[in-house]
Structures are given as structure tokens and as C-alpha cells.
Amino acid sequence: MRKLFDEYVRSRTLQNWKFWIFSIIIKPLFESFNGMVSTTSFKDLNETALAWLDQHCSLPVLRPMVLNTLRQLSRSTSILSDPSRLPEQAREAVAKASKRAGET
Template structure:
């Protein structure tokens, strides 16, 4: 019985060491996970979700005021670069990457070019140059035709 008790004690000691090692492994893995959840793990899912939320917001606002759509065309070009460049793993990281993004992507020459490109695309896809009176209907049709999830 004494020998059996010693064997059981040794088994218990090994199992406790295994549990400690597993707890350390779990802790290590948890520390590697991003603070804000899955968004840093799956950037494409994050981009898709952001784009979907943006499109829904634009649809709602445009149905209230069709002119909002024109503004959205300008802003939409910034959405992908914002999503790619701004990190949300911590407040400090988000703060620093937002300021870096603003410095790099929001200078006046870049903004001018983005606005001009967006307005050129609007003039190609609508009748704003030939018959501006039907632009409101075209804009409303465009947001109503967008698929919703």
C-alpha cells in the first residue's frame, strides 16, 4: 500500500505539472490574441464588415437626402486605405496609426485628387453634366439597387 501510495503521489505530481504547463501555454496563446477580438486576425472579414456598414449607412442617409450620395463617393475612396492602415489592437496603436494615416492620406493635394477622381466618376456614371435635373432619381435608384444582406 505504501508503494501504491507513492506511485499515486508521483502520478499526481506529474499531472499537476502537466496542468501548470497547459495553463502557461494557454496564457501564452491568449497574450498573442489581439485586444479587440477577431478583427486583427481576419483583416478581410474586417474590411467586408466595414464596407457593408458603410454602404448601409450611405443607403439610409441618401434616402433621406440624395446629396449625401455625392459626399459618400468621395469618402468611399478613403475607406479601404483607412481599414488597411489603421490598427485597432489597442488605443495607443489606434491613436498613432490614425495620426500617421491622416498625415499620409489627408494632405490637401491628395484630397483634391480624390475629390476630382470621385466627381469625374460621378460624371461618367450619371447625367450630371447633360441633364442634372434627373440626378436625384439616378442617385436614389443607385442606392436602392445595391444588394443588402
């Protein structure tokens, strides 16, 4: 699933660099969903998806997660000092991630 997610982020970012920012915000949710939701049966899918929603998608949980992600983004990019460089940085980030995935 992670490879599919990364490839989807890469292709969408190359179409529109703003998707990369969205992907950074949504990635912790993807990781928790991927680790918690079971697809062994429809019943398991339903039960585990509802439990995941309760545990990971409430506003008190989402607020600090998004805030921490935005802090990380502000430290790792030039979004605050030179936002005009962000499209280039987004494309570079997905290219590096794609290269790393190809090496493993």
C-alpha cells in the first residue's frame, strides 16, 4: 500500500505540485489507516474502519497532527522564507522518494 501511495503522490504532484502539500498532511492518516483497518472480511472492514475513524479522525486528534505536519513542512522547505521555491521543492521531493524506492 505504501508503494501505491507514494507512486500516486508522485504522479499527482507532477501534475500539480500543491498535491504534495496535501499528501504530507494526509500521510499520517494513511499510515494509521493502513496499520489498523482490516480487509479480511466486510465485517472486519466495517468494524475496523469505524474504530479507526473514532480514534484518528476526531478534531482533538487531527488538530495536533496537522499542526505538527505543518511545522515539519515549514522547517524542511522554504514555504515561509521563499514560497516561490515550493513547486520546485515538491517536484524534487517526489523525485528523491521515487529514486530511493527504486534503489530498494
